[in-house]
Amino acid sequence: MQTVNPAFQRSLECAGQTYRVWSIQALASSYQLELETLPFSLRLLLEAQLRAFGRGLSDLAAIEALINQLQQPDIAQPKVVIPYLPARVLLQDFTGVPVFVDLAAIREAVAEAGGDPSLVNPVVPTDVVVDHSIIVDVAGVPNAFAINTRYEFERNQERYHLLRWSEAAFKHVRVFPPGSGIVHQINLEHLATVVQTQVTATGELMLPDSVCGTDSHTTMINGLGVLGWGVGGIEAEAVMLGYPLMLTLPSVVGVELTGSLRPGVTTTDLVLSLTQRLRQAGVVEQFVEFCGTGVNQLSIAERATIANMAPEYGATCGYFPVDAETIRYLQTTGRSAELIQQVEAYYQFQGLFRQPNAQLPQFAKLIQFDLATVEACVAGPARPQDRLSLRAVPASVVAATQPKQQPITVALDDQTYRLDHGALLLAAITSCTNTSNPAVMLAAGVLAQQAVARGLRVPRYVKTSLSPGSRVVTTYLQEAGLLPALETLGFQIVGYGCMTCSGSSGPIHPQLSQAVAEQGLMASGVLSGNRNFEGRIHPAIRLNYLASPPLVIAYALAGTMNIDLETEPLGYGSDGQAVYLADIWPREQTIQALLANLIKPSMFHKHYQQPVIPAEWQAITIEKTLFYPWATQSTYLKRPHYIHGKSNQSPSIIKDARVLALLGDSITTDHISPGGAIDPKGEAGRYLLEQGVAPSDFNAYGARRGNHELMVRGGFANARLKNQLLAGIEGGFSLHQPSGQQDTIYATAMRYATTNTPLIILAGNEYGSGSSRDWAAKAPKLLGVQAVLAASFERIHRANLVCMGILPLEFMAGQPWQSLGLNGAEFYTIYGLDALVAGGECVVEASDADGNVNRWTMRVRIDNPSELRTYYAGGILQQVVQRLALPQAKQVNQQ
Template sequence: MLVDEFNARAFLTTPYGKFEIFRLDRLEKDGLTRLDRLPFSIRILLESLLRQCNGKEITTEDVINLAGWQARQKERPGLPFRPGRVIMQDFTGVPAVVDLAAMRSAVARLGKNPRLINPLVPVDLVIDHSVQVDFFASADALLRNAELEFQRNRERYEFLHWGQKTFDNFRVVPPATGIVHQVNLEYLAQVVMTAPTEGQSHLRRAFPDTLVGTDSHTTMINGLGVVGWGVGGIEAEAAMLGQPVDMVAPDVIGFKLYGALREGVTATDLTLTITQMLRQKGVVEKFVEFYGPGLEFLSLPDRATIANMAPEYGATIGFFPVDDESLRYLRLTGRSEEHIDLVERYLKEQGLFRSPNTPEPEFTETLELDLGSVEPSLAGPKRPQDRVSLSEVQRSFRQALTAPTKARGYELSESDLRRKGVMGTNGGKLELGHGAVVIAAITSCTNTSNPSVMVAAGLLAKKAVERGLRVQPYVKTSLAPGSRVVSEYLQQAGLLEPLAALGFNVVGYGCTTCIGNSGPLPGEVVKAINSADLVAAAVLSGNRNFEGRVHPHVRANYLASPPLVVAYALAGTVDIDLINEPLGYDNQGQPVFLRDIWPSTLDVQETIAQAISPQLYREKYANVFNGNETWNAIPARESDLYAWDERSTYIQEPPFFTDFDLQVKPIQDIRGARVLVWLGDSITTDHISPAGAIPADSPAGKYLIEHGVAVRDFNSYGSRRGNDRVMTRGTFANIRLQNRLVPGVEGGVTVHFPSGEQMSIFDAAMRYRSEGVPLIVLAGKEYGTGSSRDWAAKGTLLLGVKAVLAESFERIHRSNLVGMGVLPLQFLPGENAETLGLSGNEVYHLLGLNDTIQPQSRISLLAEKPDGRVISFQAIARLNTPLEVEYYRNGGILHSVLRNMLRNGGQE
């Protein structure tokens, strides 16, 4: 039961009905806060605590602590956040549903009712990660890719059908509909939610829409004024089961925008500029909130593009408060007038609505940017924060070719630079050099949600076709919109045809190239790349470009706006100055420069106004949950327990709960540990748990072959996340991983100690397990950056790793490690493996781990070298809150939640 300790319960009357609300200004009247000083994002979290205060998970002390939020506080209080809903995509959603099914099996084995395990908040899973670009540059590419998707993933989809039938509050958006964050933005998000009040079915409660999602780019919804962020699947599962997301009240960085973008500059250029600025600033585990007069010149889709890349700039959220532009977008996307009226009335009543006259809140720190200073930009070739001006791309790329790998270069020699690959084409031969663009992909919700850049790409393509330009024959082109609305308005604007003429046919409605589902390159292109060991390039309108992510044969990856993707497809290389060199030559042999075909802002705006309407959104989302006939035809079992099949290579009962009992073991020291891998800075979750292709000669590939799976049917690591046996073998198996225990070798290889034998990381881990040796990982700064994938933590645990010792952690992965019972340890400031003289061949003892451990405790480590010398040092246990200590004590968040549920509500 809720406890209205602050007498905040009140009513809001609208022309459409009466709603219960919990008034924030009640706290102000009690002298507990000054609302106009609080950032909008903090106000929304405060309402959540105030409304859900029950004296147990959320206490009056929690409300008072957050109400007293100060811009600068030495010690920030804990914050138990209970989101209003959860969103998932299928790569992270399938293992989450597998975990829920496994929990049901565990509950049944204990003689309890398995239906105790059920989501308590609304959950939407959008299937968007499974489609691959096998077919492209053809009119039937969309149909053929969709057919292949269903063939490859039928077993996974049958499993999700079972989940949809058996779990409460769980809906699935079928494949070929769109990308989760764009579907969320255009349809699912409500800005203000309503729900029945306890004991009064006739009365509904209104409150701000909040969420967590099992994808790091969940933050895209911050552009619509909805507080939400990405979490690991394990945290999302706990949130579904009613457990608060445990966090520390954040610092809030204010980012002031003023001025307006210049002609020819896109929202993508702005987003890459902001990403660079904030990553340099350092905003990990902080909120970023945008304010200032520049907001008046940013459309809602522009804001969503900026918010989408919050993981790339490191922030928990990148928030834009609701204002008139937000209401305009709700209207444009077909939301009802009744609901828009409620959104406006509720947010204005609660002091949650921004206007040009709104006082500026107090922020922990501030940055500012003149929108007029932003230049056309790309980011790359290896990290999304490495912005480079369009005018500097050629110089920057050439510099990267010879730069050392530690400086994010490729370390090519002068003779290496001269290498050329040759491919046959139409009876002739074509030379490819370093920087040849072999993938040009208009992809990702980051940009396909934004009509201004999508229409710009279409208009540029139209002008290019009119001038007789063609894409180079070695470029794999694709267009993968984030929703069916996009292709419809491009069609109505007459722009799908010129895009298709350049090879940008629609290949699917899903994430595709952005997450590594770029599909195979033509054999001739691969031969040309391999024969000369070329640094081939991809240009994509995505949000991540970590090495090895987009395609295993592509080493240089650049993020760019959709019109620039088309431009580089025409040029065929990133080793070009697009400001001063022509893209190509027209039918009269005249040079065609980028400036000649770049559309004006006015042309873009006029096209949008003519092609997009609320009716378009209503039509495309009318049957969003049941409009796919192939999906509807999939049979589904109806049973409380999932029937696990030992023969399945997609879905297996994970080992997390097979030996589950209600007793908690004491926390103990970790003694006699060895280093499994020693990694450098900016290690991504892609490095730890790759999502893309499964090599046949990898431990995971060998496992699948042994179980009768043909190489052509391997699918991807991401699609196999329902099978722990594949995923454990795939942990630290990225082909670009650089383990310092084996210098000069790339891939999932390590050294076993003390034998000194070189072997796969999986084989070494299994050997250590047979020897009874616990394992640790050594790492540098920003460990676990990138995707939210919980398998990066699950796989780490299942390899036998007990602790990860790093210089710093990215937020989600650190939380995931705790959630799986793996101890995140942080070197003391100024210290790392090198400064301490560690080599990775030592025996480690982690001391001071017991049931009295406190958040952020220092623990002692001893590293015994082979010659008997001992290095003694300390590290910080990154268990940030008392609740995280409790999770670690229980062996993980789900074990803790399950024990509490069985103790409090288990039924015989």
């Protein structure tokens, strides 16, 4: 192991103990770097570069190159790449199960290649939170949680057996069982330490807490001053095994917050407004850092709500520096006095502690935002950045339902309802975004209480649900006496998990499903989540809106989104009088009094020191073995064959490729690899039926990500996908060339495979936005896709494509595929694959049936030399196997 250079290490005394610190103050002094002018997030990257230097992953020249770029950011030069090794890895079960499927397969691949399979062991602490599997099968009844939990364990025994085995078979792995809460709320309330200590050769090292997660909303933890963001599962696997993320130095956009929110305006309204503003400003692949006097007005829960939505505004992270509010939150949530002392001492010592009136750092760009300008709003009906004032919501419904349909009549049990366009069929208080914020959750409870007192009720055709982010939420709602009112309106607790926000909204009434399918009802849904993409929330609901928890209840009471809540009544009370939103909206003083009296450290101590472990989880028995015992008949878990993929080193061109999908803008990872319900009539559904699985046992795509046979059939299977090879048709279909035969995308890809025809995807802007979903890269790879040509990529998905050995190419600005006159029927050839340069260019050629040739240049979106090596290896999983199979792998792993 390389000897650690102590030049920039210093001693820090804290609570009678001495720690070693990689001092960015000492580094700045040595190179005349004005540290106070740097954004706090860049100061953290400086510290990460120093630690990489200490581990032998970097050298002095790399440090000096980084400092030079920080001092002269405007000089045209290649961006510095930082070997970034987070302190922790965080997984949720939908993405965590395929991670452990891959690691189990990598062990076998390493053994088959003559290496030592025991080396396939995480060296970075990894937490897994099971929060995505529970579905809202039952809602609106007192025992909904118990029933949904029973169904969850019945469906997911095989997956949970794998997770229990993984916890025993791999080092440094800890699993939080179902019912614990949402991964990001647990991270915020319990897992995040803000500082960590590690035993090293030079003594006990103190360093910043940091995390990478397989869920894109890992960014939530930036609200606590912990740097973290989402990566693909395949990147997370490499980090777990000790391979750093190769992070290209990002630009940092500052958002100066001023003023304060007006009474009656919630943090949800703020974050939807910020999402719209920042998406318009263009912050994709950049760090966003919040600053200004307005930050002083925001609690950690409010900051976390804003940081959570970073994927929606496109940033890598939305960072709030550590300050006095961070310390208060750690105290409130019951962190130890010793840890709190360490946090304050370390961040003060390093110049990382934000002072309330300090001069602003120098950002690449500064965006000013006045909190006082925010008004009550929602976002929809299909994207989180499409903010609407309450007055504008009805117009959005009407615009989406042209030509206007006729109202329909639906009989539900003993009642008949006349439903018009915009009728609300689903209302869910759900997600990590808002259920971590006591202010909006208490506001929802108070609004419910006042609505019940006036005699208002939710129409029976609205499916209502409440899925808190942790059991602490239930505790303070109970102590406030607000749960009975919520339950009266149908918002019983249905589970502790992501549920509706991740597409696990469960069934709606069969009569309503039939009305949607047969009579074309353009139905609505509203949720307190972070994503409302097409086809994500429920296949029968086309119009989906994001809103604060109290507004979710308000719209549920109205039973429609085609209403102006500012001027029209929600309904009529028991006295026959009209009740308006303003009549029951909680007063600010009421919420503040509840917050002051309710939220106590003892709540967090009880939940996390004495957690509720389901008996069904404890009953799962496993045997600790080196290799996972695959069940050959399993429809949930299959040993993957893509671990043994070929390298990309040999071919110099992709020749005569065909277009599998011709796509427009804002294609999300939900379009590419759905996470929700499996259609029995689709390729994946037919596969399950052939295996003897009944539709009632299909579960969701997300729960079956351990089975590559099913997931490849689910590639591009979103019911709302618009493949422009087929005019006027929605869904996962394609057109085979030159036969002109229409079929599913899977069947078309398999037909191309019989003739060894390479495949490509053509797409518009923001390709791959949304969840950090590794199957959105794995499925195209298994379908035979070798390159994706897009106008622009979202950060996580672009990296995932490289990690699977797929070439991402970006059209030059102002030159999308449409401007080139392409129609997808051409043969495509991509030249120069054997001489690619990170960030360079390559030539693409399209030839039509008449012999016309169109030739143009594209930007190679392989962004650094490390990614280029990954691409040439055929993907990061192959790269890991190759390294671990080497004789010297043991030495490398130990370093």
